[in-house]
Amino acid sequence: MATRTISQEAFEELVKENVDDLGMDPTEALQDAIQTLTLQGVDLSGIVTSVPGDTNPVIDCLDRLKHLQSEPDEHELAIAFNTLHELCSNPNPNANSNSAIATRNGAVELTCSLCSKIPRATGSRELLLSALNALSSLLHDVQSTGTFQRCDGPTIVIGFLADNKQDVEVLSSGFRVVASAATGDEIVKETFMELKVDEQVLEILSLHKNRGIQCLYDAVRALLTPDDNRVVASQVYGYARKFAKIGIAEALVDCLSAGLCSPDLVPACTTLKFIAVNDEICKSIAEKGGVDAVLRCIDDSGEQGNKAVAKVCCSLLSKLAGSDMNKSEIVGKGGMEKLFTLSCMFSDDPSVLQEIMSIISVLCLRSPENAARAVEAGAGDLAVQAMKKFPAAHQMQRNSCLMIRNLVVRNPENRTTLLLYGIEKYIRKAKQTHSNCKDAATDALRDLGLDNYNL
Known part of the structure; x- marks a missing residue:
């Protein structure tokens, strides 16, 4: 069902009628119009809902930019772009509505037009940064990203990235635009790939090792996320x-090899997980030293109490363990023991424990030898203690059920061990308490050999 909309002119006319025909004061007339249209299911996003006679800061800013378009002044343009960015981005409490108003009133077209006139190699750095920051805050939905695409925005941004490879701040602002534009828009993703953004990423990773360009990683993840619900089959797997x-x-494995001292470690781990989409890539990452690097970081994260690193490293290791060859390497290099050591270090944090359970579950999938080794190392005790201690942690409870199933499904001898730990009552409690645990808990109870697993 299509969303009902209204033009700015029609909205203002309705408010005016409330004042002229019904004798309402301006504030009352405005609120009545908003309430009436909302009840009718009209989408008011992008509509300026100011009291008649009041100015709107977003419209004022756009008017200023239009004036400067005809009478350019680089410093004044930078100030206006900075104002627009502040209005349309966090922490401004009205950022979402301001961004909608801006894009509905031509802000994306205007900003792209002004950006196209900034000399690529010799333009004002102040103006370039402010324009890119403003542009990133305007791209918030498929309408705005579609406009960005039609205005040749991807080509403009890629040009700025190519000409400013040594400037970390410009690179950050540019990749922030890439991330915002690619989010939820398959066409924009495709355009950036056609413009060889991947080659830009590789070159910049090589030039700026461990410089913490967070937005570069955000851009890669946005390009590799199948989040456009308008398309049936996304191309991101090929990307x-x-x-x-x-x-x-x-290059990302090199970032991991720098260890916990690198500001790139966490985003590199997260991004590498997006790239590891098949068995061949997972094996190649291991061959380049990826498994060794992750295991070292897991050790260090436990010793230093670094929860963020522990979580992302376990999550990445789970992805890499999707390759059976990598499973053998992980276990052969003491990975199982390292994970249980880590669980002791973070025994009070269910968010870390759930990641540890996830990787143990993957390591035991289709591998009776690994399942036997995990139980010997203490997987049963880990499950019982964690489920008992954190009954409200629904994702951890689910991951524990999944781990238990993989520990016993091909290892009947493990069933007795786990049942003696008293695991059944905790699985049943999770099943009754958390809807997302129902299927996983049922499967775990069934594979434990319990007849009444459906109860």
């Missing part, structure tokens, strides 16, 4: 393979 093929996966 991930291309990223891996040209060497980006290897």
Whole structure:
């Protein structure tokens, strides 16, 4: 069902009628119009809902930019773009509505037009930064990203990235635009890939090792996320393979090798997980030293109490363990024991424990030898103690059920051990308490050999 909309002119006319025909004061007339249209299911996003006679700061800012378009002044343009960015981004409490108003009133077209006139190699750095920051705050839905696409925004931004490879601040602002524009828009993703953004990413990773350009990683993840519900089949799987093929996966492994001292460690782990989309890539990451690097970081995160690193490293290791060859390498290098050591270090944090359970579950999938080793190392005790201690942690409870199933499904001898730990009552409690645990708990109870697993 299509969303009902209204033009700015029609909205203002309705408010005016409330004042002229019904004798309402301006504030009352405005609120009545808003309430009436909302009850009718009209989408008011992008509509200026100011009291008649009042000015709107977003419209004022856009008017200022239009004036400067005809009478350019780089410093004044930068100030206006900074104002627009502040109005349309966090922490401004009205950021979402301001951004909608701006895009509905031509802000994306205007900003792209002004950006296209900034000399790529010799333009004002102050103006370039302010324009890119403003542009990133305007791209918030498929309408705004579609406008960005039609205005040749991707080409403009890629040009600025190519000409400012040594400037970390410009790179950050540019990749922030890439991330915002690619989010939820398959066409924009495709355009950036056609413009060889992957080659830009690889070159900049090589030039700026461990410089913490967070927005670069955000951009890669946005490009590799299938989040446009308008398309049936996303192309991001192919993009991930291309990223891996040209060497980006290897460059990210280098970031991991720098260890906990690197500001790139957490985003590199998260991004590498997006690239590791098949068995071949997972194996190649291991061959480049990825498993060794992750295991070292897991050790260090436990010793230093770094929860963020522990979580992302376990999550990445789970993805890499999707390759059976990598499972053998992880276990052969003491990975199982390292995970149980880590669980002791973070025994009070269910968010870390759930990641540890996830990787143990993957390591035991289709591997009776690993399941036997995990139980010997203390997987049963880990499950019981965690489920008992954190009954409200629904994702951890679910991951525990999944782990238990993989511990016993091909290892009947493990069933007795786990049942003696008293695991059944905690699985049943999770099943009754958390809707997301129902299927996983049922499967765990069934594979434990319990007849009444459906109860």
